[in-house]
Amino acid sequence: MTFEIVSFVVLAVATVATAIGVIAFKNAIHSALSLILTLLFLALFYLQLQAMFIAVVQILIYAGAIMVLFLFVVTMLASDQDELALRNQIPWQRMVGGLLGLILVAALSYLLFTGAQVTGTTASHAESLKQAITTYQGDTQAFGMALFHGFLFPFEVTSLLIVVAILGALVFGRRTN
Template sequence: MELFVFVLASAMILGGAVGVIVRNHPVHSALSLVLTLFGVAVMFVSLEAHFLAAVQVIVYAGAIVVLFLFVIMLLGVDQSENLMVEPIPVQRPLALIVGVGLAGVLVTAIVQARSAVQTGTGAGLDNATQTGDHDSNVRQIARSLFSDYVFAFELVSVLLVVAVVGTVLLSRRPARLPDDIGATR
């Protein structure tokens, strides 16, 4: 059963990822990205990270991709890019070689280090089927987040406020007609 889920979700993830980089139209790329993000959410469920799966769907697929689509639609940059023209001649073969090389190095490292990793060194994940508590994953993350990582949590909230303020400043239209640098201020 887990194998079936794995194969299906891998197909979603890799198909969506390839779709992001080969589709001409940015909207199609964004929709392929949704496919990949849902596949990752499925993976999270099968890896017993139920809370993160929900967050993945809500934050990534719900918020981030919608933000992408808003920007694509509002700016009117939705004309497709002709992927057949290649402005820098050797760029694509070079990028492909680098990508294949990176994948090869990573996969080799994983296969080599497969037996060296010591499993089960942590305190263990609370499983809903074992504890009989359907909130056990959320409870465990919350306990970790609000005890060990509470300072990081507060810092992240500051980061979000800074991001919101910065974006409002960046995307505000300048009151006066911009001369040369006014628009990005």
């Protein structure tokens, strides 16, 4: 129990610190590296919440594939853009941004502490998660069973979304001349 609390606090502090690093670093490459750390810490959160498949997918897809794409574009474009944040800044932009952020986190926390009434309904027609994990001998099997039984249609729509994204990237990446 104590170990659980300590690991949660350490993870929470590390995640929030690296997330602040993402928006605080001047250099976009440092921000991207900080974001990779945030994603890795979130994967550890998922492990703590016993979502093994999501944790592995988070590391492979997010911290791997998506961030490689990010770093590729950052190194291609932003090497000479380091001074971007200093030039021509709207004077009260940071103050107003921070104030609005404080209001948002206060409102969210207020809602979480007072209004959060969580009741469980399942759409996947599956049994409860722990039951499914023991039935299918693992988290990934339970995930796959739910994905291909209750969530088959959203899964297929996802493929359409990916095709549209590929077409969009092709159209924007094409040289017009």
